[in-house]
Amino acid sequence: MNMVPSFDGKELEREVFFDSTKDGLGELLLGVSMIGVAAASASLFFLPLFIIPLVLGGRIAEAVRKRLTYPRIGYVKLREEQTGRAIRGVLLYELLVLLVAAIALYILFGDIMEFRLWVRWSPLITAMLILGLFLNLHDKSGNKRYLALAVLSVLVGLVLSFVSFDISFPYLFGYFDPGVVFYFLLMGSVMLSSGFIQFVYFLYRNPVSPEDRD
Amino acid sequence: MSEPETNDGISSPIMGIDRLIHEPARFSIMAHLYVVEEADFLFLSRRIGLTRGNLSAHMRKLEEGGYIEVRKGFMGRRPHTVLAITEKGQEAFKNYISDIKNALQGFE
Numbered sequence: 001m002n003m004v005p006s007f008d009g010k011e012l013e014r015e016v017f018f019d020s021t022k023d024g025l026g027e028l029l030l031g032v033s034m035i036g037v038a039a040a041s042a043s044l045f046f047l048p049l050f051i052i053p054l055v056l057g058g059r060i061a062e063a064v065r066k067r068l069t070y071p072r073i074g075y076v077k078l079r080e081e082q083t084g085r086a087i088r089g090v091l092l093y094e095l096l097v098l099l100v101a102a103i104a105l106y107i108l109f110g111d112i113m114e115f116r117l118w119v120r121w122s123p124l125i126t127a128m129l130i131l132g133l134f135l136n137l138h139d140k141s142g143n144k145r146y147l148a149l150a151v152l153s154v155l156v157g158l159v160l161s162f163v164s165f166d167i168s169f170p171y172l173f174g175y176f177d178p179g180v181v182f183y184f185l186l187m188g189s190v191m192l193s194s195g196f197i198q199f200v201y202f203l204y205r206n207p208v209s210p211e212d213r214d
Numbered sequence: 215m216s217e218p219e220t221n222d223g224i225s226s227p228i229m230g231i232d233r234l235i236h237e238p239a240r241f242s243i244m245a246h247l248y249v250v251e252e253a254d255f256l257f258l259s260r261r262i263g264l265t266r267g268n269l270s271a272h273m274r275k276l277e278e279g280g281y282i283e284v285r286k287g288f289m290g291r292r293p294h295t296v297l298a299i300t301e302k303g304q305e306a307f308k309n310y311i312s313d314i315k316n317a318l319q320g321f322e
Contacts, residue, residue, distance in 0.1 A: 013249045019261070066289055074257025075289070075296070076250050 014142040020076050021141060023069045024198025029057045031192030038184035072206040093132045101125045120161065123183040127157025130187070149190070156186050228317045234279045235310045239264055240272045244307050247282060247299040255295040273297060281306055 021027075033053045039046035065075075101121065102112045109117055118125070134150035137143070160179040235244050242262045246253060259269045276282045281303030285296045299307070 009245070009249060012245060016246065016250055016261075019257075070254070070256075070289060071292070074260055075254040075294070076257045077252045079249065079251045 011142075014140065016076060017078060018141040018143055019073065020078060021137075021143075022073075022198070023065065023202045024195040025061045025064060025069070026195070027191050028195030028199060029053065029061050031188045031190070031195050033057065034184045034188030034191060036188075038181045038188060041181045041184065042178070068203065071208045072203075090132070094129055097125065097128045097132075101128070120179070123160035123179040124154075124157040126180055126183055127153045145194075152190065153187055157183055160186075231313050231317065232306055232310045234275065234281065235306060237272070239268060240276055241310075243269070243272055243276060243297075244281065244299065244303065244310075247297060248304065248307050252285075252296050252298040255297070258297065276303070279303075279306075 033050070036046075036050035036053050040050035101118075105112050105117055105121065111117065130153055131150050134146045134153060138146035138150070160183050163179065235241055239262065243258060246258060246261060255266070255269065255273075258264075259266060262269070264272070273282070273284060277284050280300060282297050283300055285298070287294050287296070
């Protein structure tokens with residue numbers, strides 16, 4: 001007997017989100033931004049590497065999409081979540097992570113006012129803050145790759161927090177451990193590479209068909 | 215509430231279903247536009263698997279019904295057609311889903 005597949009609105013939303021991100025440009029941009037954060041964290045001299053992707057990244061990605069993505073798979077604009085609700089959600093999650101970090105530091109070391117402790121564990125805390133982003137992307141797209149990135153991110157944060165770097169250097173707040181720089185550098189490189197590979201694969205798999213031209 | 219009656223005098227809950235949305239291709243167009251803010255012709259034809267002619271015909275019917283709005287412009291030098299669901303369309307789609315559920319209540 002032929003069965004008509006059921007129609008699932010949430011699944012449709014996921015498929016559309018997945019479709020709209022499969023060119024890899026979002027990931028590539030995130031990778032560039034993370035490398036920019038790493039560079040700016042290491043020295044203020046590299047601050048433009050963080051500012052430029054932040055300010056112009058969206059516009060550059062949109063220009064590339066207009067030229068290369070939309071002629072291949074079409075254009076779609078996703079419904080924006082209610083901004084206020086989204087911002088409240090993000091802030092709440094970040095606060096929760098910081099609270100859990102403070103409790104963990106207190107239980108483990110009996111002190112949450114020691115700045116060096118926070119710096120030492122900053123790779124793991126940063127990874128936990130970014131975990132929310134990956135989980136949100138996984139929820140929206142159903143793409144398991146984001147789960148893998150979430151796991152990798154936490155592992156990198158954990159390992160870098162355990163490794164002691166003897167090359168700590170003075171920075172804005174007086175002391176800086178390079179662990180968090182390595183975290184952003186490593187994760188940024190992973191995102192940049194995977195975004196680039198996806199982008200090239202996307203262009204290869206989705207040639208522009210002359211009859212698809214609107 | 216009395217059940218809708220057809221021209222043949224047949225009275226059944228299913229007769230009150232919005233026929234503009236009930237057609238499978240138009241339902242798919244409406245469902246896609248319901249979950250996004252807007253999408254272009256190529257995106258929808260790819261996703262739904264309709265030929266350009268078919269999509270164009272269904273698009274016109276939905277536009278005439280006031281369920282979608284169609285914006286024609288250019289992307290670069292190429293003509294570009296963007297579709298978005300209207301408030302009336304959103305309401306109609308929500309009603310359609312609830313009507314279908316009600317009409318088929320009791321069937322497994």
